[in-house]
Amino acid sequence: MPPLEDQTFPSTPGKFKIERAHTMNRQLYRCFASTSTMFLWALFLIALTASYLSFQGFVDSGSRYLSASWGGIQWEKQVRTSAQIHRQGGMSVLVTGAAGFVGSHVSLALKRRGDGVVGLDNFNDYYDPSLKKARKSLLNTHEVFIVEGDVNDAKLLAKLFDVVAFTHVMHLAAQAGVRYAMENPQSYVHSNIAGLVTLLETCKSANPQPAIVWASSSSVYGLNEKVPFSESDRTDQPASLYAATKKAGEEITHTYNHIYGLSITGLRFFTVYGPWGRPDMAYFSFTRNILQGKPITVYRGKNHVDLARDFTYIDDIVKGCLGSLDTAGQSTGSGGKKRGPAPYRIFNLGNTSPVTVPTLVSILERHLKVKAKRNIVDMPGNGDVPFTHANISSARREFGYKPTTDLQTGLKKFVKWYLSYYGYNHGKSVN
Numbered sequence: 001m002p003p004l005e006d007q008t009f010p011s012t013p014g015k016f017k018i019e020r021a022h023t024m025n026r027q028l029y030r031c032f033a034s035t036s037t038m039f040l041w042a043l044f045l046i047a048l049t050a051s052y053l054s055f056q057g058f059v060d061s062g063s064r065y066l067s068a069s070w071g072g073i074q075w076e077k078q079v080r081t082s083a084q085i086h087r088q089g090g091m092s093v094l095v096t097g098a099a100g101f102v103g104s105h106v107s108l109a110l111k112r113r114g115d116g117v118v119g120l121d122n123f124n125d126y127y128d129p130s131l132k133k134a135r136k137s138l139l140n141t142h143e144v145f146i147v148e149g150d151v152n153d154a155k156l157l158a159k160l161f162d163v164v165a166f167t168h169v170m171h172l173a174a175q176a177g178v179r180y181a182m183e184n185p186q187s188y189v190h191s192n193i194a195g196l197v198t199l200l201e202t203c204k205s206a207n208p209q210p211a212i213v214w215a216s217s218s219s220v221y222g223l224n225e226k227v228p229f230s231e232s233d234r235t236d237q238p239a240s241l242y243a244a245t246k247k248a249g250e251e252i253t254h255t256y257n258h259i260y261g262l263s264i265t266g267l268r269f270f271t272v273y274g275p276w277g278r279p280d281m282a283y284f285s286f287t288r289n290i291l292q293g294k295p296i297t298v299y300r301g302k303n304h305v306d307l308a309r310d311f312t313y314i315d316d317i318v319k320g321c322l323g324s325l326d327t328a329g330q331s332t333g334s335g336g337k338k339r340g341p342a343p344y345r346i347f348n349l350g351n352t353s354p355v356t357v358p359t360l361v362s363i364l365e366r367h368l369k370v371k372a373k374r375n376i377v378d379m380p381g382n383g384d385v386p387f388t389h390a391n392i393s394s395a396r397r398e399f400g401y402k403p404t405t406d407l408q409t410g411l412k413k414f415v416k417w418y419l420s421y422y423g424y425n426h427g428k429s430v431n
């Protein structure tokens with residue numbers, strides 16, 4: 001039996017060490033009684049360490065290989081080819097959210113006029129990812145390569161800037177949707193705040209730094225009642241977490257402009273709609289339900305006042321995006337250091353003619369030739385605002401922005417696309 005003091009927990013660490021040392025000495029003496037045994041043990045330990053290290057190396061490279069959906073010579077070639085500029089004075093643009101609604105349209109428009117475009121998208125399932133895959137296929141046929149990845153992946157972003165010296169970033173990747181923010185608040189912080197900062201960190205360190213144009217939102221006007229909404233109006237009363245993250249984005253981009261000399265343009269989009277749109281938006285889900293004979297819920301504001309939106313057609317928004325890129329001016333910093341002041345701009349991109357939600361439904365009924373089953377309910381406190389209305393004189397002055405599509409015409413084009421994509425007797429599998 002060992003002495004009692006060896007069995008119980010020591011009263012001080014020092015005592016423990018002394019007692020343990022005695023015990024270990026006795027064991028060492030027994031084990032390494034002869035020098036030849038010690039030599040063999042040393043050899044054994046060296047061999048063991050070497051095989052452990054090479055096994056770790058194998059595991060590391062294996063997991064890198066398995067988890068990487070990007071990288072490699074072939075991948076870099078695709079990125080470079082997609083980024084190639086085919087016009088005099090053209091730009092090479094990294095478009096985040098390229099498989100999204102606005103992202104896919106902007107990518108196509110840039111490519112068509114000869115600019116280099118590389119897309120980035122995480123293909124999340126906020127809405128039916130098969131629609132995003134279909135947009136990706138469309139872009140592929142126009143030689144736009146979309147990298148599958150998240151804007152929070154700093155290594156991927158750094159790699160992309162290693163491969164291509166992007167002149168511009170069109171940042172459209174975001175968690176969209178006003179009401180969904182109550183269900184999944186963290187996804188807004190992840191994409192609209194953390195993701196934005198990761199992207200800005202990459203851009204600030206890039207040499208040369210790109211100019212950045214990114215999607216803010218009309219929702220930043222929140223409870224503002226002064227109409228039409230001008231960029232100088234107050235934006236400190238957001239009505240939803242979505243709006244709050246977009247407003248935060250405006251402040252965050254301002255600091256990167258101020259400290260690092262990044263050229264920044266924020267675009268406040270007003271309820272963008274059109275072909276290849278987002279299934280979570282009202283005009284899209286109403287269309288699906290009307291065709292399926294299901295009821296639609298139409299929200300109504302205080303005192304039974306109809307809600308209204310400055311619905312803006314996608315082609316007008318695309319023109320606004322391209323105009324912003326063309327006039328962005330250069331970032332002035334390099335290697336994370338500012339060399340002089342750079343442009344910081346914010347523009348409304350709206351249509352300037354709000355339409356009520358019941359009118360939107362009536363237009364859809366006409367185009368679909370089907371009567372909607374309207375379920376009218378008071379607007380729940382879910383982050384919605386009663387109306388939006390853009391003053392677009394700044395964008396008009398700066399790059400000639402002039403929307404030309406009214407809701408009637410735009411919805412006609414949307415319905416035509418919807419029916420060609422899903423068919424009449426369809427929609428059942430759409431999310």
Ligand SMILES: O=C(O)[C@H]1O[C@H](OP(=O)(O)OP(=O)(O)OC[C@H]2O[C@@H](n3ccc(=O)[nH]c3=O)[C@H](O)[C@@H]2O)[C@H](O)[C@@H](O)[C@H]1O
Pocket residue numbers: 176177178216217218219269270271272280281282283297298299300307308309357384
């Ligand atoms: O401009 C923006 O920055 C935002 O535009 C868009 O938000 P919203 O203007 O809220 O569009 P959308 O959901 O189509 O609802 C339209 C109207 O239908 C009403 N609405 C909606 C759903 C419903 O079931 N019933 C209903 O009446 C509803 O109350 C509202 O009055 C983008 O989704 C958002 O990502 C952001 O980009």
